[in-house]
Amino acid sequence: MIAVILICIxxxxxxxxxxxxxxxxxxxxxxxxxxxxxxxxxxxxLLGAAxxxxxxxxxxxxxxxxxxxxxxxxxxxxxxxxxxxxFGAKLDKRTVxxxxxxxxx
Amino acid sequence: xxxxxxxxxxxxxxxxxxxxxxxxxxIVGTVASGICALFxxxxxxxxxxxxxxxxxxxxxxxxxxxxxxxxxxxxxxxxYRVLHPAMPIKPGIVKVKxxxxxxLARTLLANSITMTxxxxxxxxxxxxxxxxxxxxxxxxxxxxxxxxxGKFEKYIKNIIE
Amino acid sequence: xxxxxxxxLYIQIGLSGVCLYRIIRGPTxxxxxxxxxxxxxxxxxxxxxxxxxxxxxxxxxxxxxxxxLSFIGTLxxxxxxxxxxxxx
Numbered sequence: 001m002i003a004v005i006l007i008c009i010x011x012x013x014x015x016x017x018x019x020x021x022x023x024x025x026x027x028x029x030x031x032x033x034x035x036x037x038x039x040x041x042x043x044x045x046l047l048g049a050a051x052x053x054x055x056x057x058x059x060x061x062x063x064x065x066x067x068x069x070x071x072x073x074x075x076x077x078x079x080x081x082x083x084x085x086x087f088g089a090k091l092d093k094r095t096v097x098x099x100x101x102x103x104x105x
Numbered sequence: 106x107x108x109x110x111x112x113x114x115x116x117x118x119x120x121x122x123x124x125x126x127x128x129x130x131x132i133v134g135t136v137a138s139g140i141c142a143l144f145x146x147x148x149x150x151x152x153x154x155x156x157x158x159x160x161x162x163x164x165x166x167x168x169x170x171x172x173x174x175x176x177x178x179x180x181x182x183x184x185y186r187v188l189h190p191a192m193p194i195k196p197g198i199v200k201v202k203x204x205x206x207x208x209l210a211r212t213l214l215a216n217s218i219t220m221t222x223x224x225x226x227x228x229x230x231x232x233x234x235x236x237x238x239x240x241x242x243x244x245x246x247x248x249x250x251x252x253x254x255g256k257f258e259k260y261i262k263n264i265i266e
Numbered sequence: 267x268x269x270x271x272x273x274x275l276y277i278q279i280g281l282s283g284v285c286l287y288r289i290i291r292g293p294t295x296x297x298x299x300x301x302x303x304x305x306x307x308x309x310x311x312x313x314x315x316x317x318x319x320x321x322x323x324x325x326x327x328x329x330x331x332x333x334x335l336s337f338i339g340t341l342x343x344x345x346x347x348x349x350x351x352x353x354x
Contacts, residue, residue, distance in 0.1 A: 003318070004267060004270060004271070007271070007274055007315065007318075008270075008274065010311065011274050011277055011278060011311075013180055013184075014278065014281050014308065014311065015277070015281065016180070016183060016184040016187055016188070017183070017304070018281045018284040018285065018304075019187050019188070020183060020186075020187040021284065021285065021288055021300070021301070021304060022284060022287070022288070023187060023192065024187070024192070024194070025192075025194075026196075027294065027296045027297050027300060028196065028225075028237050029194060029196055029239060030288075030297065030300055031225065031300050032183070032223065032225050032237070032239050033183045033186070033187055034300060034303075034304045035219070035225070035303075035304075036176075036179050036180060036183055036220060037180055037183055037184070038304050038307050038308060039220070039307060040176055040177070040179075040180050041311065042307055042308070042310050042311045042314075045311045045314045045315065046310070046311075046314050048314075048318075049314040049315075049317060049318055049326070052318050053318075053323065056124075056323075057123075057124035057125075057323055058317070058323035058326060060121045060122070060124055061122065061124075061323060061326040061327065061330065062314070062326060064118070064121060064122055064330070065310065065326065065329060065330050065333070068330060068333060068334070069307065069310060069333050071216065072333055072334070072336075072337035073303075073307055073337075074215075074216045074219045074220065075216070075337070075341075076303050076337055076340040076341065076344070077219055077225060077303070078215065078219060078225070078226055078227075079340065079341055079344035079345075080296070080299055080300060080303060080340065080343075080344050080347075081225055081226075081227050081237065082227055082228055082344065082348065083296070083299075083343075083344035083345070083346075083347030083348045084296035084299075084347060085227060085228075086347065086348045087295065087296055087347045087348070089294055089296045091196070091198075092194075092196060094194060094195060094196065095196050095197055096195055096196070096197045096241055097197030097198065097199060097241055098197065098198050099198055099199055099200040099235065100198045100200075100227060100228065100235045101198075103200075103230055103233075103235070122330075
C-alpha cells in the first residue's frame, strides 16, 4: 500500500516537472523546474519499488539506483546550463541580474 | 592506499548490484574492480583515513535530513511557480562566495545548491560560484550568500574538511 | 491496485511524449537537449513501474544501465554546445 502511495507522489511530481518544461519561457528556467521535479519524482518511484519488493536483490538494486540517478542528473544539469550559456542562449526578458557576463570574457 | 580503498568500494558495489555469491560472479567483479581502481584511483580522495572517523558519518546523517527536507520544499516551490497563472518568476544569475577549500567539498556544495529551491549552479571560477536563481529575492550580496550557501556550508565543512 | 499502476504507467508514458514535443518543437538547440536529458530520467521511472507490474527484478538493471548511458550522452552533448558559437 505504502509503495503505491509513494509511486503516486512520484508521478505527481513528474507531472509538475513536465508542465514546467512546457510553460516556462527560456531554457534556464525549464532546466530548473524539470531537473528538480523529475529527479525527486523518479527517486520516489524507485523507493516505492523498493518497498514493494521487500528485502532481496530488487530492494538493493532500487536503493542503489537512487544515488546514481541523483548525482548523474545534477551533474548533467550543471553541464547543460554551462553549455547553454556558452552557446549563447538568450536569457528571458524578465531577467533582472547577470553577474556571469562580466566574468567570462 | 587509495587504490586499495577504491578497489574494495567497487567490489562491494558490484556484489550489492548483482546480489549473487557464486564463484564466476566474484571473479568477474574482482577483475572489473581492479580495472576501475587502476584507471580511476588517482582521482579518488587523497586522505582515505577520513573514511574511518565516525563523527563524519554522524554529520552526514544530519546533512541528509536537512537536504531531503530542502528537496521536498524545492518541489512545492516549483509546483507553485508552474501552476500559478501569471508565473511569478524573476530570474537572474548571482555571484556567491564560498569558504570551502577542497574540490570534493565544492562539488558537493554545487550539487546541493542545484537541488535546493529555485537555484542551479552555472560555473565555479576561483572562490566564486555563479548561481542561476529563479526568483531573485534580494540585491544585497551578504543577504543572498547567506540564503543560498549558509544552510549547507557548515555541515559540509564538518563532513569533508 | 494493478489497474492503478497501469494508469500511472500510461501517465508516465504520456509525460515522455511531452518531452518528445519539447525535443521536436524546441526553438533552440539547448531546449532540445534539455528534453533529451529529462526523457532519459523519465524512462527509469517507467522501468521501475514495469518491474513492479511483472514482478521481475531484472528490469531494474535495464533502468540503471539506461541512466548511466543517458548521463554520458548528455555530457557529450553539453561538450558539443560549449565548443560551438551561434555566429559561426
